[in-house]
Amino acid sequence: MDLNEIMIFVKVVQAGSFNQAAKLLGMPNSTVSAKVSALEKRLGVTLLHRTTRKLQITQAGQAFFNRSLTALQELQGAEAEVTLNQGEPQGILRLTAPSVFGSTLLPEVISQYLEKYPKITVDLIFADRVVDLISEGVDLAIRAGELQDSTLIAKKIGVSYFAPFASAAYLKKNGTPIHPKDLRSHKCLQFAPLGRDKWELVNKNKNKISVSLVGKVIADDLHVIKDFALNGEGIALLPTFLCEMETKKNRLVRILPEWRSDVRNIHFVYPPQKFPAPKFQAFMDIALDVLKNRLKETEL
Known part of the structure; x- marks a missing residue:
């Protein structure tokens, strides 16, 4: 069993294409394609139908993906559980937020975060579109308003208006x-x-x-x-x-201090995980402390 092949296959399905998966994994497209082909050869079954327009997963591929995803999540959870209290947070934290939050609210948070945890690298995506956290490999999002994806976990930061x-x-x-x-x-x-x-x-x-x-x-x-x-x-x-x-x-x-727009809730949003990685939890702790007064609920 080659866990690397399985991980790459799962990422291809999540990303919806070999090209996007290669970008997320930082690998050549040829390497990603070769790993999936090797996995199919080892299993003796076609997992994906490749066409110039789209990628279509087979019935066998869907079943293998479902079980593999669960297994990889369990492995990630096991690793996080073991390392939760082992040393300081490190690695890359991928974060996305609307551009107005990124330029106004996050600089102070990130500065404190990096000062406290120098082994961390923060990869920021400022976008007003809804970023797919799973397929784009993002750890954490900040979003305003009603949340659409019920499969994600949401933690309220505060409100804005x-x-x-x-x-x-x-x-x-x-x-x-x-x-x-x-x-x-x-x-x-x-x-x-x-x-x-x-x-x-x-x-x-x-x-x-x-x-x-x-x-x-x-x-x-x-x-x-x-x-x-x-x-x-x-x-x-x-x-x-x-x-x-x-x-x-x-x-x-x-002006018109008694009038304002409707209040919108601001949330941290992230994929479900049994044991949040130390880098992840440390960022949320600092952000909640810094932003609690800037995004607090006030009366008119």
């Missing part, structure tokens, strides 16, 4: 809104994923209001929207954690 902000210069020139309906007469900077035509706001009494907007700037990047607000180009609906530094320096002012 959007609120309206503007520069002092803009407000001095154009006046300060005192009710959401006043936004209709202001230049509003719109973050496209939240809606191009309106903002949905809620107050402490759970009253909701939908405000139709006529904006001059629409973008799908929150940092761009914030920069326009800082330059006095209008009012922006932004995550409060993204504006902490600017509000402390009075470069941005939160």
